[in-house]
Every structure is written in C-alpha cells, then in structure tokens.
Amino acid sequence: MGGWAIAVHGGAGVDPNLPLQRQEEAKRLLTRCLNLGISALRSNLPAIDVVELVVRELESDPLFNSGRGSALTEKGTVEMEASIMDGTKRRCGAVSGVTTVKNPVSLARLVMEKSPHSYLAFSGAEDFARQQGVEMVENDYFITEENVGMLKLAKEANSILFDYRIPLPGTCAAGAAATNTPIRMNGLPISVYAPETVGCTVVDRQGRCAAATSTGGLMNKKIGRIGDSPLIGSGTYAGKLCGVSCTGEGEAIIRATLARDVAAVMEYKGLGLQAAVDFVIKERLDDGKAGLIAVSSKGEVACGFNANGMFRGCATEDGFMEVGIW
Amino acid sequence: MGWAIALHGGAGDIPRSLSPDRRLPREAALRHCLQLGVSALQSHAHPLDVVELVVRELENHPQFNAGKGSVLTTDGTVEMEACIMDGKTMRCGAVSGLTTVVNAVSVARLVMDKTPHIYLGFQGAEAFAREHGLETVDPSHFITPENIERLKQAKEANRVQVIAQQIDYTQPIKQDEKSEVLAATGGSGDSQIGTVGCVAVDRDGNLATATSTGGLVNKMVGRIGDTPVIGAGTYANSYCAVSATGRGEAVIRATVARDVAALMEYKGLSLQEAAAYVVGERVPQGTAGLVAVSASGEVTMPFNTTGMFRACATEDGYTEIGIWPTEQE
Numbered sequence: 001m002g003g004w005a006i007a008v009h010g011g012a013g014v015d016p017n018l019p020l021q022r023q024e025e026a027k028r029l030l031t032r033c034l035n036l037g038i039s040a041l042r043s044n045l046p047a048i049d050v051v052e053l054v055v056r057e058l059e060s061d062p063l064f065n066s067g068r069g070s071a072l073t074e075k076g077t078v079e080m081e082a083s084i085m086d087g088t089k090r091r092c093g094a095v096s097g098v099t100t101v102k103n104p105v106s107l108a109r110l111v112m113e114k115s116p117h118s119y120l121a122f123s124g125a126e127d128f129a130r131q132q133g134v135e136m137v138e139n140d141y142f143i144t145e146e147n148v149g150m151l152k153l154a155k156e157a158n159s160i161l162f163d164y165r166i167p168l169p170g171t172c173a174a175g176a177a178a179t180n181t182p183i184r185m186n187g188l189p190i191s192v193y194a195p196e197t198v199g200c201t202v203v204d205r206q207g208r209c210a211a212a213t214s215t216g217g218l219m220n221k222k223i224g225r226i227g228d229s230p231l232i233g234s235g236t237y238a239g240k241l242c243g244v245s246c247t248g249e250g251e252a253i254i255r256a257t258l259a260r261d262v263a264a265v266m267e268y269k270g271l272g273l274q275a276a277v278d279f280v281i282k283e284r285l286d287d288g289k290a291g292l293i294a295v296s297s298k299g300e301v302a303c304g305f306n307a308n309g310m311f312r313g314c315a316t317e318d319g320f321m322e323v324g325i326w
Numbered sequence: 327m328g329w330a331i332a333l334h335g336g337a338g339d340i341p342r343s344l345s346p347d348r349r350l351p352r353e354a355a356l357r358h359c360l361q362l363g364v365s366a367l368q369s370h371a372h373p374l375d376v377v378e379l380v381v382r383e384l385e386n387h388p389q390f391n392a393g394k395g396s397v398l399t400t401d402g403t404v405e406m407e408a409c410i411m412d413g414k415t416m417r418c419g420a421v422s423g424l425t426t427v428v429n430a431v432s433v434a435r436l437v438m439d440k441t442p443h444i445y446l447g448f449q450g451a452e453a454f455a456r457e458h459g460l461e462t463v464d465p466s467h468f469i470t471p472e473n474i475e476r477l478k479q480a481k482e483a484n485r486v487q488v489i490a491q492q493i494d495y496t497q498p499i500k501q502d503e504k505s506e507v508l509a510a511t512g513g514s515g516d517s518q519i520g521t522v523g524c525v526a527v528d529r530d531g532n533l534a535t536a537t538s539t540g541g542l543v544n545k546m547v548g549r550i551g552d553t554p555v556i557g558a559g560t561y562a563n564s565y566c567a568v569s570a571t572g573r574g575e576a577v578i579r580a581t582v583a584r585d586v587a588a589l590m591e592y593k594g595l596s597l598q599e600a601a602a603y604v605v606g607e608r609v610p611q612g613t614a615g616l617v618a619v620s621a622s623g624e625v626t627m628p629f630n631t632t633g634m635f636r637a638c639a640t641e642d643g644y645t646e647i648g649i650w651p652t653e654q655e
Contacts, residue, residue, distance in 0.1 A: 068330045090579040117549045118575045122448040124548015224450015233557040233581040254415040256556035257584045268592035
C-alpha cells in the first residue's frame with residue numbers, strides 16, 4: 001500500500017474477431033505508454049503531468065481513437081474532445097470540437113491552468129489554442145485510411161440505432177466471448193464501432209491522483225455530438241481518494257456519471273477501490289456497455305468492464321504490471 | 327406523497343438594495359412561472375413537460391439570464407446552453423453554443439427524444455434545431471441593453487465575473503496567476519449571473535429537471551458551464567431531481583447535482599440534508615445554489631450566495647417565492 005500506481009486504456013468493447021496482429025500492436029502500444037508513465041513516476045513527476053504525458057503518447061499514435069486515428073464524423077471530418085482532472089484540488093479542464101490541435105489533452109490542461117474557465121469548445125477552443133501557441137495541424141492529419149473505410153461501413157450499417165445490443169456473456173472475469181456473436185455497441189457492429197477512447201489515471205508517491213481521457217468520439221457521429229470523455233464526472237474524475245477514466249458507450253457513461261460514481265461510492269459508502277469499481281460497473285450501467293480504469297490514493301489500481309474486452313494496462317510501484325485485452 | 331415543483335432564476339450576489347424596478351418584475355415572473363407549473367401538475371402533465379414548459383417561460387423573460395436576456399460573451403454575442411433529464415429512465419438531453427434558437431431547453435428535449443445522443447453543441451446543435459423546425463430568430467433578439475451594459479462594466483473592471491475556481495483558496499492569489507481573473511466577490515449592481523431551472527415531481531414519483539442559461543458575463547467564446555454537464559448543473563434519477571446555479575466552474579468540480587442524489591442513495595441522507603451538505607460543504611461560499619425535489623414530494627432550495635431568485639410549491643398547499651434567505655435560514 002502506498003507508492004505510485006498507473007493505469008491506461010485504449011477503449012472498452014473489442015471485436016472478438018480482431019486479428020491477432022492488431023491485438024499484439026495494441027498491447028505493444030499500451031506497454032510503451034505504461035513504461036513512459038512508470039519512468040515519469042519514478043522520476044517523481046506529479047500525477048497531473050504523468051497523465052498528460054501518457055495520453056499525449058496515445059493521441060499521437062494512430063492505433064486508438066484519439067488524436068491521430070480518431071473516428072470520423074458523418075461528414076468524414078475529425079472532432080476531438082478531452083478532459084483532465086487534478087485530484088488534489090479537483091481542478092479540471094476540458095475541450096470539445098477540436099479540429100486542428102495536435103494534442104487535445106494538452107489543450108484541456110491549458111484550459112485548466114491558463115483560462116478562467118473549465119471547458120471550452122469548437123471555435124472558442126481553437127481560438128484559445130492559437131492564443132496559447134499550441135501545435136496545430138490540418139484536420140486531415142488526424143484522418144487515417146482505415147477510419148475512412150470504417151465510416152463507409154458504418155454508413156452502410158445504417159447509422160446508429162437507438163435501441164441496440166444483443167445480450168453478451170462475460171464480464172471482466174469471464175474472458176473472451178463467443179466469436180460468432182454479432183456484438184453491437186451504440187447500434188453498430190463492433191468491428192466498425194471500435195470505441196477505443198484512450199485514458200490514463202495515476203497516483204504518484206505523494207498520494208495525488210489525476211486522470212485524463214481523450215477521444216475522437218463515435219464513428220459517423222452527428223457534427224457537434226459531445227460524448228462522455230470531456231464531461232467531468234462522466235468520462236473523467238479525480239479527487240482525494242481516486243482517479244478514474246472511462247470508455248465505452250458514451251451516453252451510458254453520462255447517464256451513469258460513471259467516473260464520479262466510483263469516487264462517490266468510496267466517499268459516501270466507504271467502499272474500497274475495487275469494490276467501488278465492481279459496484280458501479282454492475283449497478284450503474286443498466287443496458288449500457290462500458291469500462292473504466294481507476295487508481296486510489298493508497299496506491300491501488302483497478303479496472304472493470306461489462307463490454308466485450310477492454311484494451312488496458314496497469315502497474316504499481318511494488319512491481320505489479322499487466323497488459324490485457326480480454 | 328404529492329406533486330412538488332421548484333424553480334429558480336439564478337443564484338448570485340443579489341444585493342438587498344436591488345431597486346423595485348428590478349426586483350418586482352422578477353418576483354412577478356417567478357410567481358407566474360410557478361403558477362404555470364402548478365397548473366400543469368394539477369392537470370397531470372408529466373414532469374418532463376412541466377419543467378420544459380416552465381423553463382421556456384423563464385427563457386422568454388428578458389430579465390433572467392437565459393434565452394432572451396442572456397448575458398454576453400466577450401465578443402458581445404449570445405451563446406446559450408440547456409439540459410433536461412428524466413429521473414425515471416435517466417434519459418437526458420443537452421445543448422451548448424446556441425445562437426439563434428429561441429428556446430434552448432426545447433432543443434435539449436429534442437436531442438433526448440429524437441437522437442441516440444445526449445449532447446449536441448454549436449453549429450451541430452443549431453443545424454439540428456433547424457432540421458426539426460424549431461423557432462429561430464436573429465441573434466440580436468436575445469441581446470438586451472442591460473446586458474450590453476453589464477459586459478461593458480465587466481470589461482472595464484477587466485474581470486471575468488466568476489470566482490477563480492482553479493485557484494487554491496488557502497493561498498493568496500499570485501499576481502502572475504491568471505492575470506485577467508480576480509476573485510470577483512463584489513457584485514456590480516445586480517449581478518445576477520445565474521441561470522434558470524425547474525424541477526418537478528408528480529404524484530407517482532416521476533421526477534424531471536431542466537436548466538438553461540446564457541452563461542457568464544464576458545465569458546470566452548465557446549465556454550461551456552455547468553448547466554449542460556449532466557451531474558454538474560442538472561441531474562435526476564429515481565431519488566430526486568436537481569437544478570443548480572452559480573459559478574459554473576465550481577459546480578462542475580463539485581458535481582453538485584449528482585452529489586445531492588448520491589448522498590441520498592449512498593449515505594441515506596434526506597433531500598434537505600443532502601442538498602444542504604452539498605451547498606454548504608462541497609462548493610466555496612458564494613458560488614452556488616440549487617432547487618431540488620424528491621420522489622416523495624419534498625422540496626428544498628438551499629444557496630450559499632447572497633440570494634437566489636426562487637419559487638416552490640407542493641401539493642399540500644405550501645408556496646414560497648423569494649430572493650434572499652428567509653428568517654429561518
């Protein structure tokens with residue numbers, strides 16, 4: 001107990017038919033990001049700096065759905081969002097509708113530290129980015145061929161239906177689901193949906209928690225659609241007791257105020273980290289599919305998901321390290 | 327168990343010296359909106375319809391900070407946001423960055439009812455509203471002379487009318503830290519930076535909440551506050567419905583609306599205890615207020631600011647309309 005701990009994720013809801021090569025690529029990326037965070041923690045970098053550093057790395061890699069490699073809107077463009085929270089004083093920053101900023105999580109950090117507000121969006125966020133001199137690129141920098149293909153498939157699968165989901169066996173502990181089950185999330189076949197939001201949560205040696213989440217959002221989303229990732233209390237939360245980053249069906253995460261609920265259950269019901277995580281995953285998601293990673297101020301790490309798999313990695317100071325998908 | 331309704335027109339530094347010509351119209355509006363809501367509940371309207379109806383009325387009133395009468399961004403424009411949530415199903419809808427739609431709360435309702443999404447912002451939200459034939463007007467419709475004056479004052483004082491939420495209250499504010507921001511505790515006349523909102527519960531315990539706002543005077547373009555953030559300014563579940571108001575940045579960090587419900591559910595507190603705790607302990611003094619109703623028909627309207635424009639009524643005949651703390655508080 002005590003000491004640092006770190007967890008990263010690359011999205012909850014994984015195609016059971018995901019080619020092995022892709023799985024290996026994902027695990028390598030998660031490992032690399034985990035190690036980046038671990039080095040930073042060993043050098044005593046504060047939690048808030050570590051989460052930003054790690055999420056930047058995830059954004060820059062085109063593999064997951066954030067920064068470069070983001071899912072595309074219905075118009076084939078990219079609109080990114082992110083949020084970051086510092087548990088020590090519950091300071092927070094968030095951005096939505098970002099189209100030319102290379103690292104949305106860093107812009108969210110700047111909103112937190114250099115603006116009088118907590119959340120900036122669309123042209124206002126872009127103007128602020130320009131004022132702050134952050135690295136900006138053309139929108140097509142973020143677009144990958146693979147996602148252009150995915151968007152076509154999503155449109156063919158006839159967009160997002162309101163009522164979705166086929167009952168899915170398996171939870172965090174149950175492991176891989178039957179490969180022939182046509183799994184859908186947010187109305188799309190899972191091979192197309194690929195949520196892959198990224199996030200990181202960390203507690204440093206001083207017991208300070210922080211969390212950050214970043215995403216391109218839903219494939220084929222309406223222009224202007226905002227999901228859970230930039231919403232404090234939904235996709236991201238950090239307080240004195242813990243840090244949390246969520247991923248999965250955004251609307252379900254918002255209704256459940258998932259990230260805040262992990263902390264609230266710890267604060268108000270006195271549950272420990274894993275028990276709190278298990279509780280919210282079981283009780284708060286109803287029909288929704290999602291997952292989360294969490295750390296506690298005591299140096300513990302936990303994850304939970306009711307979706308089919310979650311790309312994740314975690315490590316603690318006492319030498320524990322694990323990277324997994326199922 | 328009976329129906330109950332509460333509504334607010336914003337919490338803030340409302341001086342007792344508020345002149346009658348600023349006070350009376352707002353009191354009348356609160357009374358009028360309360361009556362609208364009560365009649366609807368008495369006619370067995372669903373709480374979702376009740377809160378939307380009442381908030382639309384508050385949005386149309388030019389002296390509250392929502393719809394017409396919204397405060398202005400630093401560019402002198404209006405950017406409105408709103409949110410609505412149904413306690414029973416936990417369905418919700420939110421919008422931000424509206425500039426031409428007359429009733430933001432109705433757009434939020436449509437997002438909830440007609441899309442698989444929860445939250446649409448800016449151009450996407452405007453396009454959606456238009457697709458669905460909602461009433462739109464020239465942006466100048468929402469701008470009032472009072473708000474032009476407020477913006478001018480704010481710029482002259484070179485302050486954003488918000489307490490610097492991100493600054494540690496235990497330390498003196500450093501000069502180089504966020505130089506544009508001052509701990510603006512002093513009101514400039516009737517600093518009703520608020521928001522409007524309504525919560526309602528019917529006899530069957532169905533709960534709903536809706537909140538709407540123009541945001542913060544002199545806010546940066548694109549700034550989003552607590553109102554459309556589910557769990558911050560707006561929240562409803564099977565325990566209660568909450569609509570909060572005040573300094574958005576503080577309400578977000580404290581996840582005010584969600585915490586009221588969480589305290590009831592996880593700690594077994596009553597509606598009143600939960601709301602009082604959140605307003606008293608979870609947000610800095612002078613930054614927030616809220617209205618809330620419970621599934622069993624209770625109502626509470628705590629605030630830690632100088633005042634909060636508010637009104638409530640319950641089926642057993644209780645009615646309250648007020649601005650400043652009552653004698654007992």
